[in-house]
Amino acid sequence: MGRLHARPPAPLGAPLHAHDGGVLAVAFAPDGRTLATGGEDDTVRLWDVRRADRPRPLGARLRGHTDAVTSVAFAPDGRLLATGAEDATVRLWHVDGDGTRARPAGAALTAHNESVEAVAFAPDGRTLATGSDDRTVRLWDVRDVERGDRTRPLGKELAGHRAAVRALSFAPDGRTLATGSGDHTVRLWDVSDPARAEPAGQELTGHLDTVTTVAFSPRGDALASAGYDLTARVWTLDADRAAQYVCAHTGGVLTRADWEEHLPQLPYREACGGR
Incomplete structure (x- = not known):
């Protein structure tokens, strides 16, 4: 199969002079x-x-x-x-x-x-x-x-x-x-x-x-x-995927403090033996 070559993007037509100012x-x-x-x-x-x-x-x-x-x-x-x-x-x-x-x-x-x-x-x-x-x-x-x-x-x-x-x-x-x-x-x-x-x-x-x-x-x-x-x-x-990743990088223990440091975007829940 031949290799696909993407063309660099180019403007379509002339610029729109839309407004009097930016x-x-x-x-x-x-x-x-x-x-x-x-x-x-x-x-x-x-x-x-x-x-x-x-x-x-x-x-x-x-x-x-x-x-x-x-x-x-x-x-x-x-x-x-x-x-x-x-x-x-x-x-x-x-x-x-x-x-x-x-x-x-x-x-x-x-x-x-x-x-x-x-x-x-x-x-x-x-x-x-x-x-x-x-x-x-x-x-x-x-x-x-x-x-x-x-x-x-x-x-x-x-x-x-x-x-x-x-x-x-x-x-x-x-x-x-x-x-x-x-x-x-x-x-x-x-x-x-x-x-x-x-x-x-x-x-x-x-x-x-x-x-x-x-x-x-x-x-x-x-x-x-x-x-x-x-x-x-x-x-x-994705709470499950995130918890698995952090558990793997914290020695298999995920405390509430670890969770809040690494996963502040997700509500806390116990994982990998955390407390």
Whole structure:
């Protein structure tokens, strides 16, 4: 069999002159046909990218934010778009089925006190998470939008980070939320009941600077994080596999202290004769 040679990546078509100023956020719709961009000009734009070498803008710029748009995310069905901005608000937009038009979906979400740095939908599309420079995370029931009701936060703010929350990611099953922060840590939250969300395990330490992105593996058994310290870290969330590895490296004894040192992302349980 002949050896396969991968071609180096190359740009498709000319750059998109999307905004009057820097582009701070991009996100594809789930069907891959539409791209959303957020910019320093306080606007959001939608693009038809079915012809990747010849994308074209869809409709007018989406206006409503009064400061730079820092984050954009589509709901899993592609019919709702969330945008966060330095004006401390989140806005929701109804996107037509063909992605050609978007319109505001209710009033701005205003629970944060400082710039909103990250937005992410849960896999079932019912819950939106938002992270802010005010060091908190908020969860929102976006089904309110479909009912025509005002969208309100679910439960209390998720507090624990000591600096801005810069990254969010839901696990594939939607039961865990990961957050990355300017305090150099990653935190996990049990959001199986979004109205009663709570921390899951201890904070994950190791980064030496702001954590800018977090992402779960497709099976949800590992979490990756990366930051301004020029490193990426991978955290296992498979308790059995993690315990076996640590037991093998601790002489067959895994005490509670060992567990908390090596596996802070997982709740403690006895393993390999630990106590």
